[in-house]
Amino acid sequence: MDENNKPQSDFDLDAALAEKFQQVQQDANRLRAMNDNTDTPASSPVPEPTEVPHQEQPEPETGSPAPEPESPEEPAEELPQFDIGETPEKPAATTEEDKAAAKERKARYKLKRQILITNRIGAVVRIFAIGTIIFGGSIFLLVGTRPTESAEENRKLATPPSFSLEALGSGDYVKDLMHYYEDTVPGRSSFKHMISKLESYQGLQGEDKVQFYGNIAPVKKEETADADSKTTTTAPVASGNRSTETTTATTVVTEPDPVEIGDGIVLVDKRAISIYGGSFSRGEKYAATLNEYKKQLGSKVNVYSLVAPTAVSFYLPDSYAGYTGSESDNIDHIDENLKDVKAVDAYAALAAHTDEDIYARTDHHWLPLGAYYAAEAFAKTANVSFAPLSGYTKTTLSGYLGSMYTFTKSAVLQENPEDFTYYTPHNQYTTQYYDTNFTNERDGKLLISLDNVEPVSWYLVFMGGDEKITHVKTDVTNKRTLVIVKDSYGNALVPYLTQSFSDIYVIDMRYFDLNAVSFMQQVGATDVLFAMNTFSATGGNSECLETIRTQ
Structure with missing residues (x-):
């Protein structure tokens, strides 16, 4: 083709x-x-x-048959x-700004994560630490050694109450048990020191640079008290900004807890003063107990009450008088309730010498010179001879920081220690000591050596402490035997009476295991002197007098 x-x-x-x-x-x-x-x-x-x-394809000629498509000899392209x-993968940042932003976001996320982890770890650690402290403190309070006495407060601490169904039913057992646990907290002294130090940082001050420590509040003063424990008070009625009228109301007074030495302290003019609470009703109980002693001892035994005021009566500024009870009023109220018991007016004897060193500035005790004037007042009441200060050897030690510094840890007291002067009698006498049940006799000195005694304990010069029975036999020939029932204030009286009585027996009402009346009769007492400060006479210590009378 x-x-x-x-x-x-x-x-x-x-x-x-x-x-x-x-x-x-x-x-x-x-x-x-x-x-x-x-x-x-x-x-x-x-x-x-x-x-x-x-793209248009050429149309086939008319009459021509449509050619069949030839299959390409070469394979089609894949x-x-x-x-x-x-x-698809996200393209990487193409600019420096994008890279920097991404880096910053990553750093912020990492920081937030670290903070979150740290906070969670800290919360766990805090919870664990608090739980450990609470658990450990609870175990310590339950099984720790409980103290039996307080050297700073100069008193014997509470003892465990005896269980009985009657006491449990009345609630007395639970009340006494709670008081025992509160009063004998393990490490009690250290806790009190720590609290006092924290309170000193508090900066609680009044006018004239007066600083407060402990529990201090205005005192509601008692004016009268009767058998029904009622008191009549006169209070101002406010009218605008002035008090122009008064109203009289009779209210029933509940027995307050006794205020102990060191509960509230005022620091003024380099002197620490313990605030006094006072209680007419407790004073009445003290007087009633002494009346019972007199009744049991009979008319042949002279019984005396010497309630010594403390520094608060003479050195607290008048502007702060509302924060303390009146020691003078409480002593007078006690004396009014005594029957056939002779009151010794130590208050007037001390008030005449307030310009002398009769009370310590850094301790809650009176100084030996103050005790001398009180002993002189007693000797006059008892009608016995009394030696002048020239009949004693005077010894002075410098650097005394007593219990008030221990309570407050005040820098003012620390920077202003005081002298401690005591007097040794010239006459001849011997001293024997016994255990509190009048056994285990041993010879000793009435005034101990202070060579190895810390300044805070220099008041221990008198008989070396309280927990013992002391017998002083003197060269006095009047055949009068004196028994002194005392707290620590009474210790300082003893040296001044060695030239007034033939025999002197000294017992501490807090540490005595015999019946006191039987003991007084056994030693042939002609005179019995109850000598203590106001805190003891109207506080918890006075209850010991009834205990040793009836045990």
């Missing part, structure tokens, strides 16, 4: 390949747009694919495959 007569094919290979290539380009563009949408807002327009113009389900 002639080449010109050969039928022409309508299939154009080049055009088909071009069309396929355009389709591939369109698919690629769509994939690029999808990738771009992951990094740009959704509102960004997606470029539409470019439309490929359709098209690229795309997996639409795959997530």
Whole structure:
């Protein structure tokens, strides 16, 4: 067949390949747009694919049969495959700002995580520490050694109450048991010192640089008391900013807890003063107990009451008088209730010498010179001889810091210690000591050596302390035997009476294991002196007097 007569094919290979290539380009563009949408807002327009113009094919001649497409001899070009389900990788930051922002976000996240972890660890540690302290403190309070006496307060601490169904039913057993646990806290002395020191940092001060320690509040003063424990008080009625009228009301007074030495302290003019509470009703009980002693001892035995005031009566500024009970009023009320018991007016004897060193500035005791004036008042009441100060050897020690410094830890007291002067009698006497049940006799000295004694304990020069029975036999020939029943204030009286009585027996009402009346009769007492400060006479110590009378 002639080449010109050969039928022409309508299939154009080049055009088909071009069309396929355009389709591939369109698919690629769509994939690029999808990738771009992951990094740009959704509102960004997606470029539409470019439309490929359709290439017209030549129409076959009329009458000519349509040629069948020839299969290409060469294989079709392999098209690229795309997996639409795959997530394309996010392109890396292309600018320094983006890198810096990403780094900052990472650092902030790391810091927040570290703070969160630290806070959680700290909370766990705090909870563990607090739990350990509470648990350990509870064990310490339960099984720790409980003290039996307080050297700073100069008293014997509470003892465990005896159990009985009657006491349990009335509530007395539980009350006494709670008092025992409160009064004998292990480490009691250390806790009191710590609290006093913390209170000194509190800066609680009044006028004139007066500083308060402990529990100090205005005192409601008792004016009268009767058998029904009632008191009549006169109080101002406010009218505007002034008190112009008064009203009188009768109220029932409940028995307050006794105020102990050191509960409240005022520091003024380099002197620490213990605030006095006072209690007419407790004073009445003290007087009633002494009346019972007199009744049991009989008319042949002289019984005396010497209630010594403390420094608060003479050295507390008048502007703070409302914070303390009146020692003078309480002593007078006691004396009014005594029957056949002779009152010794130590208050007046001391008031005449307030410009002398009669009370310690750093301790709650009187100084030996103050005790001398009180002993002189007793000697006059008892009608016995009494030696002047020239009949004693005077010894002075410097650097005394007593119990008030122990209570307060005041820098003012520490920087201003005082002298401690005591007097040794010239006459001849011997001293024997016994245990509190009047056994185990041993010789000793009435005034001990202070060479190896700390300054805080220099008041122990008198007999070396309280927990013993002392017998002093003197060269006096009047055949009068004196028994002194005392607290620590009474210790300082003894040396001044060695020239007034033939025999002197000294017992402490807090540390005595016998029946006191039987003991007084056994030693042949002609005179019995109850000598103590106001805190003891109207406080808890006075209850010991009834205990040793009836035990």
